Amino acid sequence: MLNWLLALASAGLLTLAFPGFDFAWLAPVALVPLIIAVARESGPWRRFLFGWACGIAYWFGVCHWIQFTLSVYGGMGTTAGWAVFTLFALAKGLHMAVFAMLAGMLTGRWWATPAVATLWVAVESTHGFFGFAWLALGNAGINMSVPMRLAPATGVYGVSFVFALMSAALALRLLGRPRRELAWMALLGVLLVLPPLPEPERGRESALLVQPNLSETEEWTAESVDRAQRTMAEDTARAVAIEAGHAPAIVVWPEVPVPYYYDEDPRFRAAAADLARSTGAYLLIGTVAHTPAGAPLNSATLVAPEGFRVSRYDKVNLVPFGEFVPWPLGALTEKVTKEAGDFAPGRDVVVSPVGNHKIGTFICYESVFPNFVRRFAAGGAQALFTISNDGWFGKTAARWQHLEIVRMRAAENRRWILRTANDGITAAIDPAGRVRSALPLFTEATSTARFNYETTETFYTRFGNWFPVLCALIAAGALVAGKLARE
Secondary structure, rough: OHHHHHHHHHHHHHHHOOOOOHHHHHHHHOHHHHHHHHHOOOOOOHHHHHHHHHHHHHHHOOOHHHHHHHOOOOOOHHHHHHHHHHHHHHHHHHHHHHHHHHHOOOOOOOHHHHHHHHHHHHOOOHHHHHHHOOOHHHHHHHHOOOHHHHHHHHHHHHHHHHHHHHHHHHHHHHHOOHHHHHHHHHHHHHHOOOOOOOOOOOOOEEEEEEEOOOOOOOOOOOOHHHHHHHHHHHHHHHHHHHHHHOOOOOEOOOOOOOOOOOOOOHHHHHHHHHHHHHHOOOOEEEEEOOOOOOEEEEEEEEOOOOOEEEEEEEEEOOOOOOOEOOOOOHHOOOOOOOOOOOOOOOOOOOOEEEEOOEEEEEEHHHOOOOHHHHHHOOOOOEEEEEEEOOOHEEEEEEEHHHHHHHHHHHHHHHHOOOEEEOOOEEEEEEEEEEEEOOOOOOOOEEEEEEEEOOOOOOOOHHHHHHHHHHHHHHHHHHHHHHHHHHH
C-alpha cells in the first residue's frame, strides 16, 4: 500500500509543478516518491503497475482539459468525453509504467543516479513519436535561470535530466545508499560554466499582433465570415494608424475558428491584398487550403506589402480529435474543428523572406515538438511566429501550459517568438523564453510587439535531439550492465 501511495504522490507532485498550480520548485523532487517505490519492489510487473498508476493519475491531473474539449467542442457529451479521456490517460500512462519497471532494475547499482536520469529522458522523449506530447518535466524550469542554461545545448530534455538526476540522488539517499553516491550531483557543475541567459533588450523591429476573440461555437455563414474578416481588418487598420510613423513590419492574425479560404475566395484574397498595401506591412494569416485531392490543410499564408502571396505553410503535425479523429473512434466523436473531413498534414518546413530577413511560422500544437520547431531556425528563420486558437481550452490551465511550452522553444533556439491566439494568450517571447508583453484573455485587442531578428545558431538548433539519443544509449548500457552483474 505504501508503494502505491508513493507512486500516486509523484503524480501529484508532477501535476503541481506545472501551470494550473505553478509550484515549479517541486520539479526537482517530483520523481522521488516513485523512485523509492520501485526501489522497494523486486517484481518487475508490480513496478510496471506502480508506474502505470502514477502515469494515469498524472495525465488526469495535468491534461483534464482534454475531457472538457471532447465533451463541449467534440460533441461527445460528459460521459463519452470522460470515457475517451480515460482511454487516453491509460495509454499515455504506459510511458511512466515502462520507466518505473526499468528504473527498478537500476536502483541497486552505484551508477543508479545518472542511469535513472538518462532513462527518464529516453522515455520522456518518446511521447511525440507515439502520437501525443505535452509538457516535458523540463518545462517546469522555464523560469529557473541556471537550469535553463542547458536549453540551447540540449533542448528541454537537458533540463528534464537535471530534475530527474536530483530526484534520483535524493531518493537513493533516503533509501540509505552511501553518501559518496551523491558525488554524481557534481554533474550539475556544468551549469555554472555554461553561458548565462541573454539579458533582456528592447526589440528594434515591431509586429502588430491581432487577437479578435471570435466565438468558438458560432455556425459560420458567408455573412458572418465576411463580418469577422471586416472586423479584423478594421482592428488592424486602426492599430496601424495609431502607430503612425512607427508602422509594424508585419501584421499577424491568429488561427481562428472562421474558415478563411485565401486560395479559393477571391473576395478574401483581394481584401488581404488591400490590407497589406494600405498598412505597408507583411500580413501573416491563418487560412484553410486544400490538397489536389480536396482534403483541407491548416495553413499560414504570408502576404507581401505589395499584395501578392509570398508563401504558404501547411501544418505538418495535426491534433488528434482537433483536426482528425484517430481510428477507430470516428463513430464516437467529431473533430473539434468543423471543416468537412479530416485535415491532411503538410509536408514541408517553410522559411519565408520578409524583406532582407527570414521568418518561420508553426501552428498551434506544433509547439510541443522541439525537434520540429528547431528546423525553422536551422533553415534560416531569424524570428519565429506561431498562430494558435486556444479557445478550445476554455478557461482551463491548458492556455498557460501551452504558453510555457512555446517559451521553451524560444529559449532552445535563441529566437524571438511572436504568438497570436484567437482569444489569448497573445504574447511576445524573447530568446531567453521570457514573456515580454501579453494581451489579456478573452478580449478583442491588438498589441504592437517589439522583437529582433537573430542569426546565431544554438547547438540544439544545429543538432536537434542528440541529447535524448545519448541518454537512451547510456540507459540501455546501464540496463545491460545491471543484468550482466546479476548473472
